[in-house]
Amino acid sequence: MDGNYDVAAIRREFPILERKVNGFPLVYLDSAASAQKPRTVIETQREYLSHFHSNIHRGVHTLATQATEAFEGARETIKAHFNAAENAEIIFTAGATDGINLVAGTWGRANLTASSTVLMTRLEHHSNIVPWQILASEIGFKIEVIEIFPEGTIDLEDYNAKLALAPSLVCFSHVSNTLGTINDAKQLTSLAHDAGAMVMVDGAQAAPHMNVDLQDINCDFYVASGHKMYGPTGIGFLYGKRALLDAMPPWRGGGEMISSVSFDVPTTFNVPPYKFEAGTPHISGAIALGAAIKWMESVGLDNIAAHELALTKYAHEKLLQIEGLRIYGTAEHKAGVVSFLVEGIHPSDLGTLLDQLGIAVRTGHHCTEPLMDWYKIPGTVRASFGAYNTFDDVDALVAALERAIKMLK
Amino acid sequence: MDGNYDVAAIRREFPILERKVNGFPLVYLDSAASAQKPRTVIETQREYLSHFHSNIHRGVHTLATQATEAFEGARETIKAHFNAAENAEIIFTAGATDGINLVAGTWGRANLTASSTVLMTRLEHHSNIVPWQILASEIGFKIEVIEIFPEGTIDLEDYNAKLALAPSLVCFSHVSNTLGTINDAKQLTSLAHDAGAMVMVDGAQAAPHMNVDLQDINCDFYVASGHKMYGPTGIGFLYGKRALLDAMPPWRGGGEMISSVSFDVPTTFNVPPYKFEAGTPHISGAIALGAAIKWMESVGLDNIAAHELALTKYAHEKLLQIEGLRIYGTAEHKAGVVSFLVEGIHPSDLGTLLDQLGIAVRTGHHCTEPLMDWYKIPGTVRASFGAYNTFDDVDALVAALERAIKMLK
Amino acid sequence: MGNMKLLEARQNEIIEEFSMFGDWMEKYEHIIEMGKELNPLAESDKTEDNLIRGCQSRVWLSAQKDEEGDVVFSADSDAIITKGLVALMVRVLSGAKPEDIANVDLHFLADIGLNTHLSPTRSNGLASMVKQMKMYGLVFSARS
Amino acid sequence: MGNMKLLEARQNEIIEEFSMFGDWMEKYEHIIEMGKELNPLAESDKTEDNLIRGCQSRVWLSAQKDEEGDVVFSADSDAIITKGLVALMVRVLSGAKPEDIANVDLHFLADIGLNTHLSPTRSNGLASMVKQMKMYGLVFSARS
Numbered sequence A, B: 001m002d003g004n005y006d007v008a009a010i011r012r013e014f015p016i017l018e019r020k021v022n023g024f025p026l027v028y029l030d031s032a033a034s035a036q037k038p039r040t041v042i043e044t045q046r047e048y049l050s051h052f053h054s055n056i057h058r059g060v061h062t063l064a065t066q067a068t069e070a071f072e073g074a075r076e077t078i079k080a081h082f083n084a085a086e087n088a089e090i091i092f093t094a095g096a097t098d099g100i101n102l103v104a105g106t107w108g109r110a111n112l113t114a115s116s117t118v119l120m121t122r123l124e125h126h127s128n129i130v131p132w133q134i135l136a137s138e139i140g141f142k143i144e145v146i147e148i149f150p151e152g153t154i155d156l157e158d159y160n161a162k163l164a165l166a167p168s169l170v171c172f173s174h175v176s177n178t179l180g181t182i183n184d185a186k187q188l189t190s191l192a193h194d195a196g197a198m199v200m201v202d203g204a205q206a207a208p209h210m211n212v213d214l215q216d217i218n219c220d221f222y223v224a225s226g227h228k229m230y231g232p233t234g235i236g237f238l239y240g241k242r243a244l245l246d247a248m249p250p251w252r253g254g255g256e257m258i259s260s261v262s263f264d265v266p267t268t269f270n271v272p273p274y275k276f277e278a279g280t281p282h283i284s285g286a287i288a289l290g291a292a293i294k295w296m297e298s299v300g301l302d303n304i305a306a307h308e309l310a311l312t313k314y315a316h317e318k319l320l321q322i323e324g325l326r327i328y329g330t331a332e333h334k335a336g337v338v339s340f341l342v343e344g345i346h347p348s349d350l351g352t353l354l355d356q357l358g359i360a361v362r363t364g365h366h367c368t369e370p371l372m373d374w375y376k377i378p379g380t381v382r383a384s385f386g387a388y389n390t391f392d393d394v395d396a397l398v399a400a401l402e403r404a405i406k407m408l409k
Numbered sequence C, D: 001m002g003n004m005k006l007l008e009a010r011q012n013e014i015i016e017e018f019s020m021f022g023d024w025m026e027k028y029e030h031i032i033e034m035g036k037e038l039n040p041l042a043e044s045d046k047t048e049d050n051l052i053r054g055c056q057s058r059v060w061l062s063a064q065k066d067e068e069g070d071v072v073f074s075a076d077s078d079a080i081i082t083k084g085l086v087a088l089m090v091r092v093l094s095g096a097k098p099e100d101i102a103n104v105d106l107h108f109l110a111d112i113g114l115n116t117h118l119s120p121t122r123s124n125g126l127a128s129m130v131k132q133m134k135m136y137g138l139v140f141s142a143r144s
Ligand SMILES: Cc1ncc(COP(=O)(O)O)c(C=O)c1O
Pocket: A255, A278, A279, A280, A281, B032, B033, B094, B095, B096, B097, B098, B125, B127, B128, B173, B175, B176, B177, B202, B204, B205, B225, B227, B367
């Protein structure tokens, strides 16, 4: 259905897809929660731990030098893939959540005051809401919510109205994890900049699904998680413009992030990115994340995006033939996420029965409670796609749904 | 030399030890920076990523349940091994540094004031100094330094004098990473408690080398790093007494750590440990850390400690035969760390030449600059031992040192 | 005086009932059936107090002591499978002595192969509900 | 006017010199020898300004322009191997035209198999020193 995309070959690279669940072949439709890992990622990590591991930086021995070079090579891979201006703009974090908290804890704490305003959309993941709420409860700034339309797109009129409040910062997700909406990050950033605001983009759901050009978007901060881009857990990155990073105070203190430590004269700090990387980093995770990005590049993110779009369209079509099924998130530009409910049926019941048939979907509020409250629903069933999903997966989902609905009605 | 300890069998479990470096068999004497990984740890991580990976908690599908159970099983393993009172007291962090920053960022920020005093020893690693310095520069509390004797032990008289200042918190390392000193954590804790202070112990260097009983020590907080206990990078844990954790505000905000999120009514937080675990955790790292602890238990930490003590004694004996060599850290109770200098020779020169001969040691200040300044030295050469080191390793070190010294003198 | 045999007999009855089913889907059909048959809780009883936290589906539980000193449970859920599992719990524990409820070993879910639903890491709230039921048993036996 | 050939010739001379050594230890012996032979910097020149940051061993570097407009470097280190490597750098770059220093391709360390010392991830400060030397070249050529 989409030409040259060899999904069978891709699937063979993912050992987990050979698994059976409850006697059925696994149909994994939960990549928005976490993507599965291709062999190259698993083996890169294994190879590193088996033959190259050592703590990095400051070491004079060969293992330390090799590990450091592999680690810094991964930083270079990220910088090049996301088109940052320099390696120092890529800070390794434990994930997207950690990155947002870093921005809140350093830039936010240093720059926001009781009279500041922070804008965010109603679509945001808890990870992009709660750090700001915690900081707001301390500093006293105001959080204003940018409204959305029922199809899940940002209301630009409301956005402009809120920008008139002269916010210090605008936070938005590049792609909504619940609705799949792709926001026009470049346009939203440019409007915010025109209004004098800084821009932090939550790219957790964009990075695995499209080419992201940070200098083109021109945002000030951007975060992503490795485990959603076919990489390992416990690693992600924060991008920040160099001038901002230079000016920001440190967050976590520890080894690596210092220039010189003393009890007698003031301790001085290292330059970015090290200033923000306290302690021993997740060395094997960073290196394997580099491998994950290279893997995505080898398939081609444009190809992945086109394939996932085709799956999404097909899923919409098929699902809408089910009586009483409503899809949440019908933006024109959307990534491979399909959230839905069936009238009179609780999403967790569907999730439980689908699981019995080997189909892994996520049910619940997907860490977007304010969005669920706005729709006045307790949650949705969410099927989300990765590079390895097939049209057969969609068919299996639809058939299982029909069976489950019959049982539950 | 130490009876039944089958070091050859242990070595076979570590693939990296088969490596050659610069044409010589690798002699890895840098475990205090990071330990190497036994096959069971590497394979546990690989097996998890190959066949069980999924995001955890809140998922109704089988993979999510299995991953969650493995993850929570690792927490149980840590709780049991370190004898915490309950699983909720074990919080997964990115490492020891992250754990100390968590304590500073939540307990510290909520409980310290401009008139507070925090005590720490002159032995501390930067990770246990800088987070407190950063917080002090914000809040204004005082940091007082507990002095040491030249052999690297804590001066109890000075400690008692400083306790008379009524500190709010005492921070000390269980084992010094530079000198190897084993501090009597139980005694130091009890003295601090008598003086009304809370106690935070940096266990990064103790956890890999001895059995640690947290309820016996009775400290309030304890941190450790997975990568130093033969586990993966990017994972560690913070132990905190339940009542403290219950009372502490959250630190990082995000998914998992909330009870309910809203823009209209106050967001509420989850119970410990989840309250402090925002975002997708390092699932594979936690599970593999569980495997690392089981591995240490299978060898027996008392056996590892005895073996490392024998190596340390042997190393002291042999090294002291080298003219002009001085050992830093000669406490009676010390773990497998030997720091030294040779008169008239810069440590980095020794490190470079040892590396040419396949011997990996660390040189420099070992993230303990205040300690180096106190000794008035630029750094040391540090050889540190793990469960896999041998008496031959020590002999190789000594022979290489003799050769290097001849070249450099 | 407790009567643990009663609880054991009720559990065995359920185990036998489920042994008739050949596959998972049939078991779930039965659970759904029981969910549908469970008397719904009055809306007035679906209070914040009776709500069990930590659930993807919501579970409400209320408990009373009858004249004979037995605990009578009523429960409900907005998800039908959860409600069916809740019905099973109520069937086993309702009308039993508080001390038996506090001490009972609930093995039947494991025996019929549904124990994953009882895992504390599962977000259906069943584990929390069982904990809450036992807590009622403890509280009521302390009071008597 | 630059004279890049001079720098090339100096690099080749060093490469040839090192080609005589059979193994690593001999190479290091030679580097140590050169470290010992390098004129130490006057204590008064070991200033905070001349110190190159980010080093495990400390490196000091100072630069002057002579009458002919060439850059004259003096350098020192507290570690002898680093000092030997520093001496090699000074031997190649000192007394050269600023614009040549700014533009030179320093390949000789790689050619003699010592390029790991030049890695920016290495903490001996050599990479920072080379950066600083080129910066002097740039600054001095801009001024002339
Ligand atoms: C005593 C001590 N504390 C803390 C740390 C920091 O550990 P990590 O870098 O794993 O966070 C170390 C590691 O070097 C250490 O030796």
